Amino acid sequence: MKKYICFQLMLLVAVFLLIFSCNNDDESGPRFPEGSTESVNLWVLDSMKRYYYWAEQIPAKPDYHLPVKDFFKSLLSSQDRFSFAVDTQDPSSYPRSVRNMYGFDYAVIQLPNGNVVTTVKLVMKNSPAFNSGLQRGMMITKINGKAITASNAEALTSSIKDQTVIDLTVGNWKNGAVADEKNIKVYYGYSFEQPLESKIFEKNGKKTGYLYIYDFPDGMTPALNQKFAEFKAAGVQELILDLRYNYGGSVSSAAALCSLIPPGITSSSPFIVYKGNKNGGEVKRTFAQQITYDPHALDFNTLRANSLGLNKVYILTSNSTASASEIVINNLKPYLQVVQVGDVTLGKDMAGFMVEDKRKPKKISWQLHPLIYKVFNANGEGAYSNGIAPEIAASEYGTLPLLPLGDSEEALISSALNSIYSKSAGKNALYQSVKILFQSDTPSAAIGK
Incomplete structure (x- = not known):
């Protein structure tokens, strides 16, 4: 009898330990010494499970002993070309191009x-x-x-x-x-913030504004507002946006630019829809709401005072046009005609935000930059992971040497101006025989993620 009772107790203890072990792993995960690579990787995993768009595809049993950067990559979906992680204490971990x-x-x-x-x-x-x-x-x-x-x-x-x-x-x-x-x-060195570059072309009494935008940093709305005020004062009737090398940046700055172009929009007009994983859900934002996510932005009504109220915009693109600049193209379409000139865009139809250790003092120096949301316009249109194709196909490499950006004879600008003034695509048909073999800012060469 004693043996039987002892056996029962041992069996109960074993079952209890098994249950405890399972609950520990399932609810709070494995435990590792603070500061260890494994503990950092556990934080990475928890963060990705919470925010990552493809969270359900994360491996069930990742290898916690991998170096942090390799561990992060092991969690990524095969569909993900852009997520990356950096160690703020190690400059070599940052993407290089x-x-x-x-x-x-x-x-x-x-x-x-x-x-x-x-x-x-x-x-x-x-x-x-x-x-x-x-x-x-x-x-x-x-x-x-x-x-x-x-x-x-x-x-x-x-x-x-x-x-x-x-x-x-x-x-x-x-x-x-x-x-x-x-x-x-x-x-090797630092490059200063790039200025907006503008010109006004005129032919047969019609004025066309040209605006080259290198990227979309937060805090650029005063500069955008000033350029559009100049365009409006000059009586600009057509607009060319040059986003050919624009990797993106702040969606709020992109929304501010979009608010300055079409007619008829108000602060409550829908601008963007974000769709995330089961935790992120669906988030809808108007023009005004999105702009205010930049703490240094001018407000929607201030910007609208200088709106051109156009029914058509020409946007110059290349394979380097990505992210927030693609949002400009896609999210303007519900409100006016977008005539895209150039090449297919990169195809980053997603957005995210930086994930980092918010504790004070900070115990983990890594920053995660995962893709968190798919993005859509006011009509629910998106899903352009293969890039957005142009209405007017043109290559800037058909005639050498390349002319300065802003020159009316430059290939992409010339194609847009020909469409504006003569209703023809101009030179674009000439460029099909030029083959691009490699570009230093392709995703593999430039983004490094």
Whole structure:
């Protein structure tokens, strides 16, 4: 009898321990020493389960012993091209690109005659590249002494990210060849905030405003408001937005821009719909509501005072047009005609916010940048993960050298102006024979996530 009772007690203890063990893992997860890699990874997992759009796809038994960055990547959906994590105490963990390190971008293209050349397409103002004398339209023949080819362009770009100074051999495009070659050094460094650039074109009494927007930082509404006030005072009747290199940024700044263009919208007009996981649900915001998420923004009514009230807008795009700039394209469509000129956009139809340790003092130095919401316009239209295709297909590489942004003869601007003034797409048909082999700001080369 004693043996039987002891056996029952042992069995009850075993069952109790089993239940306790299961509850501990299910409700609060495994326990790790504070400060350990495993404890950081547990925080990463808990955060991702709460916020991540594809939370239901997270592996049931991730490997907590992986380095934090590898652990984070192990949680990502195969559909996710953009989520990333950084350690604020380790600069090497941040995404690196030619643009954010040196302030320029380039494209390797194959001409109709078969020749392969590399052209500088973007030089940021007051960047290391700008200060070294690099200009849009220049041709690069060598990087660190190596001639650029279709086969080594990606490897050369990757190697640039591990250096703090690069040697470029550059020249000018003259009579179908590179001339006046010289060597320049570009040092790794900081690029200052990029200004808005505007022009007004006029033909046959019709004025067209042109606005180049590099990105969408918070706090840009006063600058946008000023530009549109100038357009309105000048009597602008058509508008070209140049978002070809705009990776995105603040959705609030994008909403502010959108509020300055169409007629008839009010503070209660719907602007955007966010759809998240079961925790995030669905969130709808009007123009006015979205703008106020930028604490430094001008309010909706102040911006509307300078609205152009247009029924059509032309937007210049490329494969580098992403995120908030794609929201501008998609979310204006319920309110006016959007004529997109250029190439298919990148296809980031999602939004997110930074997730970090809010404790004081902070115990975890990692920041997570996961995709949290799919985004849709007021008509429920979205799902453009393959990019948004243009109405007028055009390439900026069909005629060399590349002209400055803002030049009326520049390829994409010219295509838009031809449509505005002569109702034709202009030069776009000429460009199909130019093949883009590699760009330094492709997702793999530039975003680094």
